[in-house]
């Protein structure tokens with residue numbers, strides 16, 4: 027029987043599937059959640075997936091549309107010509123005829139990510155880049171035949187002290203109409219007291235902005251009311267670039283080696299951001315055009331791909347970016363569908379892989395204003411570290427891989443309803459209790475709750491509990507001498523059962539395998555050793571506090587993180603989880619322009635340490651792979 031390799035993204039789940047099976051059968055067999063409201067009867071059109079064309083040496087696959095059966099009549103009806111031309115197919119209709127690399131878009135995933143609705147919102151004074159001015163103008167007459175713009179700009183100069191203003195070209199195009207439809211009473215939005223970016227009829231007393239955090243794996247957006255600075259709606263989505271490479275290095279390679287690769291990576295992320303904008307404004311009854319200002323943060327590679335800047339030099343010593351300084355650019359030039367004249371302020375980057383996201387974390391946490399020696403750990407697909415205080419700040423980036431985000435873990439999933447997020451193991455009976463996202467009670471208390479997989483904080487919990495209970499040893503190997511029906515030794519690698527088949531929505535056991543433990547060891551080894559190298563540079567043995575940033579940091583159990591040695595020891599009560607501090611930094615820069623200046627200054631001041639060039643790093647890394655003895 028012929029079998030073909032099928033890889034699903036962004037989960038990375040893969041397997042050899044019998045020729046002639048439908049994509050839906052493959053997805054079910056591999057545990058990929060697909061939306062199938064009609065149960066596979068080809069009527070709902072929800073199960074769409076996209077075929078990625080071409081060879082991916084990293085995945086060992088050569089995929090193409092011809093590796094599927096031809097589109098059925100129902101697919102033509104439900105998807106339409108355009109979507110089929112873009113490679114979309116219905117999973118329940120298309121059958122497998124060759125190797126396939128498939129991308130499951132957000133809308134086709136049965137389980138969506140749980141979005142932390144807000145970051146921890148710091149209170150700072152409001153000082154946005156936008157200023158609203160209400161003006162009432164005398165209409166033109168034979169005695170006063172000034173042009174519309176001269177009439178408006180002179181009024182703004184006289185009443186608001188705004189001299190020498192410019193007007194956005196597209197706004198100018200609509201000026202005559204807006205003035206007349208408002209009967210010469212209009213609200214004008216002025217950016218940085220320099221440029222008119224909006225003219226609206228009548229008195230408008232609200233304006234809105236958007237803070238975006240472009241992560242390697244996750245996109246986060248915060249729609250803010252610029253009159254209060256508060257988040258009105260928050261959203262998250264997977265960065266669709268993951269199907270072109272899971273880490274920044276492989277994405278840079280794709281951008282450089284594939285014709286139009288850079289354009290493609292830019293387009294897919296902007297498309298996903300536009301989808302997010304639509305959802306956010308829809309949630310609060312606004313229109314995308316109501317967003318008049320945007321701030322963006324992201325690591326250096328995400329920053330370059332978003333701006334369509336050549337990223338090739340980021341991957342080579344001396345890792346020089348195209349630019350460090352902050353950038354202001356029109357939303358329409360980037361294809362971002364908000365108000366077309368809206369300004370997009372992209373925060374500055376530091377160096378190499380330490381980017382604007384790290385700068386945003388700094389302006390949110392302000393270690394440069396404090397005496398305490400703080401270690402800030404931003405956990406994402408890349409781990410970013412900052413160590414220091416008001417005297418000196420060091421930063422570094424380390425390749426943690428996506429294990430802490432639930433990827434590359436056998437039953438890994440994102441923090442969505444049904445994901446195991448907390449685990450406890452009785453050290454004597456080795457019985458397991460777990461709690462899933464979206465449910466307050468633990469597994470034993472409510473039998474009908476079914477687990478669907480394990481998310482990042484769940485895997486930390488599970489491995490820490492396995493270590494404490496002696497199921498794994500400090501070197502990460504399984505202890506084969508323990509006696510428990512949960513320890514499975516018959517497969518290719520040892521596994522420990524966290525959820526029994528009857529507790530699982532997958533209809534089979536959910537386990538933690540030796541490979542999963544290794545992935546956690548690699549990730550924690552990278553973080554721990556990076557922190558040690560920075561501490562040695564500052565000549566310190568201990569830190570005063572640890573700040574865990576990243577939405578994953580919000581749900582992590584501090585004690586368990588210390589059990590695993592994720593970072594150098596610090597009193598548990600001095601470990602603070604602050605959520606998506608990069609997103610919060612983007613919000614602060616959105617609502618207060620002084621924060622933009624602060625970001626530009628700190629980006630120049632902080633000293634970047636390239637860990638891979640540090641002689642002590644390989645040794646520290648090897649030592650940090652082991653878990654602390656329980």
Ligand code: FES
Pocket residue numbers: 061062063064065066067068069070071072073116117118119
């Ligand atoms: Fe409904 Fe495929 S599951 S169309």
